[in-house]
Amino acid sequence: MSASPLYVKLTGMTWEHVRGHGCLLASDPFLQSHLGITVDWTARSLLAFGDQKIEEFYQDFDLMVIDYPHIPDAVAAGTVLPFEDFVSAADLDQLAQESVGGSHHSYLFRNKHWALALDAASQVSAYRPDRADSAPLTWNDAKEIGKAGKLLWPYKPVDAFSTFATLCAQLGAPLAGGIASGKGFIDNQIAAEALELMIEFTHLVPDFCATFNPIDTAEALADDGPYSHALALYGYTNYGRVGFRKNLLSYDDIPSFDGQASGACLGGTGIAVSSATKNPEAAFKAALTLAKGDVQSTVYTKAGGQPGNLRAWKSRECNEITNYFFRNTLRTLERAWIRPPVIGWPDIQMEISKIVHPSLVAKKLSGKEINSISVLYDQFAEVE
Numbered sequence: 001m002s003a004s005p006l007y008v009k010l011t012g013m014t015w016e017h018v019r020g021h022g023c024l025l026a027s028d029p030f031l032q033s034h035l036g037i038t039v040d041w042t043a044r045s046l047l048a049f050g051d052q053k054i055e056e057f058y059q060d061f062d063l064m065v066i067d068y069p070h071i072p073d074a075v076a077a078g079t080v081l082p083f084e085d086f087v088s089a090a091d092l093d094q095l096a097q098e099s100v101g102g103s104h105h106s107y108l109f110r111n112k113h114w115a116l117a118l119d120a121a122s123q124v125s126a127y128r129p130d131r132a133d134s135a136p137l138t139w140n141d142a143k144e145i146g147k148a149g150k151l152l153w154p155y156k157p158v159d160a161f162s163t164f165a166t167l168c169a170q171l172g173a174p175l176a177g178g179i180a181s182g183k184g185f186i187d188n189q190i191a192a193e194a195l196e197l198m199i200e201f202t203h204l205v206p207d208f209c210a211t212f213n214p215i216d217t218a219e220a221l222a223d224d225g226p227y228s229h230a231l232a233l234y235g236y237t238n239y240g241r242v243g244f245r246k247n248l249l250s251y252d253d254i255p256s257f258d259g260q261a262s263g264a265c266l267g268g269t270g271i272a273v274s275s276a277t278k279n280p281e282a283a284f285k286a287a288l289t290l291a292k293g294d295v296q297s298t299v300y301t302k303a304g305g306q307p308g309n310l311r312a313w314k315s316r317e318c319n320e321i322t323n324y325f326f327r328n329t330l331r332t333l334e335r336a337w338i339r340p341p342v343i344g345w346p347d348i349q350m351e352i353s354k355i356v357h358p359s360l361v362a363k364k365l366s367g368k369e370i371n372s373i374s375v376l377y378d379q380f381a382e383v384e
Helices: 018-035 046-051 068-076 089-097 139-147 157-170 188-202 207-211 214-222 280-291 293-302 316-320 325-334 345-362 369-374 376-380
Strands: 008-015 037-044 063-066 116-119 123-127 229-234 250-252 269-273
Touching: 008 018, 008 280, 018 037, 018 280, 018 293, 037 280, 063 068, 063 280, 068 269, 068 345, 116 280, 123 157, 123 214, 123 325, 139 188, 139 229, 157 188, 157 229, 157 345, 188 345, 188 369, 207 345, 214 229, 250 325, 269 280, 280 293, 293 316, 316 325, 345 369, 345 376, 369 376
Parallel strands: 008 037, 008 063
Antiparallel strands: 063 269, 116 269, 123 229, 123 250
């Protein structure tokens, strides 16, 4: 009997979903055969993934899958290591060229990359191809679907923030866009237009949408209910895969005011190396390999992942197994809005969620929302 191979063992933290966990488990044999490295992945809930501060868990892991708005806080807390110090410029340049939209750039802070794009997403649209031929091109098109009682839109607090941010960007005044010029965190008129449109849509979708996230919404759309479309939800390739749910979904560009699908709030995740790792060389090798096209366009995507590498998004095979998710939403990803690299940003977006959501539940504005949102940057952001 031959002895079992000895691998360098790392620990990793990710989020609990086939898109966040299953694809990494499936990729481990590649790391073993090519690098002699294996990663023991721990998955935490989507809620914890979005809310828990990295300094609360980084000491327990070598690798961490994290959301890019958390990068500045993580750097300030000394919890992550920069890729420029361990990975060649040629490798980073290659990943930049193969990035889906601004995914690679979103992990840049203080002139260094603190994670690599592992997963790419933004707010997009979804529809039932057995009930409709296409997604709405504009918000006015979406209103007509809502009037027919066939529309879903997730506006759980954090998703309410994302839609607000998307609309402000589409209207030409992205959040924090006026800080450098002294014009402030928001443009009051644009922010009011965005909120008013959101209130309008609360009257066009079921009340349960106030508690729904994109997964809940995709589940409802894939079920046997009366709905044909969903808008402003982060895409999940899983629902475009035959057999994942009873009914197949198609994803497409986000609605916009001009039909150009720009300004959608960029999501996705990156893989970072913890500053507490005892084996940085192995950790950076594993992270780089998982982010490259060889893994991303093969085993990672086949196992339910949603890659951040453009080679996978343009792969014929990856598109065929996801009902052409990648081809149909790439324009939106390429034109997506990147949340600014600000220390304190997770707190800012959480506070916006708390301000916006009650008004959406009430289906009317109190008149205090704009003033409350406009002061958040000064309250929570740390100026460099």
